[in-house]
Amino acid sequence: MSVVHLLLSKEGNSQEECEDSLEYREDGSLFIAAIADGASQGYESKLFSGLLCEHFVERFKESQEYDEKELRGKFDHFLKEVIEAFNAAIMEKTRGRELKWYEENAIGNGSFSTFMGLVFDVGTKKGYLLSVGDCFLFQVKDAEMKTGEEDPEQVLRIYSENHQEQSNTPYLLATNRLYNMKLPEYLFLSPITVENGEALILATDAFSYFLIDHTENIGIIKSIAKCDKSGLKRVVETGRRQKRLKNDDVAIIIKRFERLPMKEPNTLKAAEKSSFIMARQENSPL
């Protein structure tokens, strides 16, 4: 299995309340994926983040070449389409009933979401990334190799809209077009090239910052890149329990590019190993 995904609501909330979304599609040599994190203080954030992901995997499948100007134009068109779909859904949901004052104001303020979309040709190993806000893509080199004494900078590359400026006030996509004025400034685009044996991890903010906190111990990230869904879930739950991962909704997609027909990784062990390392670090005098 070369794609693993996990969508998990914050502990204490039902899965229906999860405002993160993800979609991916494998179509011949095309791999297209999207994750989004609806802002908890927006109205119908789950609807907005879901529409962003659904529309992206549908609309960007024809655009496999990295052409920044063209992609920016296409993204504007895509966002307009998503906003129209959002407004139509809200109209449908509220049809025939009187809105309370705060619902009217909330609908006027609209919804907000981070977003990251990946379009990839598995044949050429080339693709591109589009992102707004603090979703991240981690490119793990030699993900199949055993952990050694490696320089994290040589093994891991992190893509995001300026991940050095981590903030709890990210610029997000909005359903109210007036708030998207600065979007050209904040829309991050990048071409991506991978080699066999590498893995790509797309994640919304909580899990991303958890990974960033572990970049000095690349073995953990490599283990995570090899997890199956249940292993990944265990990593998230362990991280939350140990208070190393913020209790927030989580959306993760892992795409692995196997070097050779590889032995199915013992994913449970990988997850256990991650948990073990985290526990060991927690107990470390350092």
Add this chain to the structure above:
Amino acid sequence: MSYESGAKYMHEISRASPTALVFLIDQSGSMSEKWGGSGTKSSEVAMILNRLLNNLIMRCTKSDGVRNYFSIGVIGYGLGVKPVLKGNTLFGRDLIPISEIADNPLRIERRKKKEPDGVGGVMEIEVNFPIWLEAEAFNGTPMCGALDYAHKVLERWVDDHPDSYPPTVFNITDGQAGDGDPAMNAAKIKRLETNDGNVLLFNINISSDSSQMVKFPDSVSQFANDPYAVSLYNISSVMPENIIAMLGRSEERNYSRNCKGFILNADAISLIEFLNIGTRTDQQIRRGIDD
């Protein structure tokens, strides 16, 4: 933002783990003085409270209604010390779930709000502006009594919610305590605590000179000639480090690590920006969501 375990004022506010916000409203006779050209101090105080409640409710509004992230108390002091919200079921209650406050304003006005027009300009749109509190100004200023009342309410609350984000008390006043020095009463409130930190006491001072604006100062140097402002500054909590860092980022300012939760004649919305019920967006912070 990475998640740091062990730090204070980090607990997320949720329906399962709400926090309490108590607003102490000065309704004494001195609040009838003119303020800011057209209104009075009491009308300004009522406007501040109505805006703060409106802002909080908008942040709690989801597709399934208003979520109870906050229990709210609004205690007036002037003609006695008592809860002062009057809409329907709100009368006489010390702490009220925010969803009930949302559903029971006294009335709803339509007000104009400035919004960016998408092409670099500004346009006016009409929005609902609910009113919970009207201007009132009678009698003396029993601020110490009001602080004691808040202590009584919150003492019970912190016992019942040991793992919640600590309560915050907002004292909105022109600063002239009429029943003694409020320092002891304030200290007593600030000693209350949950596992996530001590109760915070913030003061919003409406002074006679409305042109002088100060926000989160770390000394009295800007208002040293105003004894009431100095007194309120002295009893205000030092802002928690993580909160001041967040405010600094969102306002693109460098606040001192020793700055206090004290505002003189300035916009008070930033006093509730930090309440962590989820990620706030750059756009929400910059436009102040409801004003």
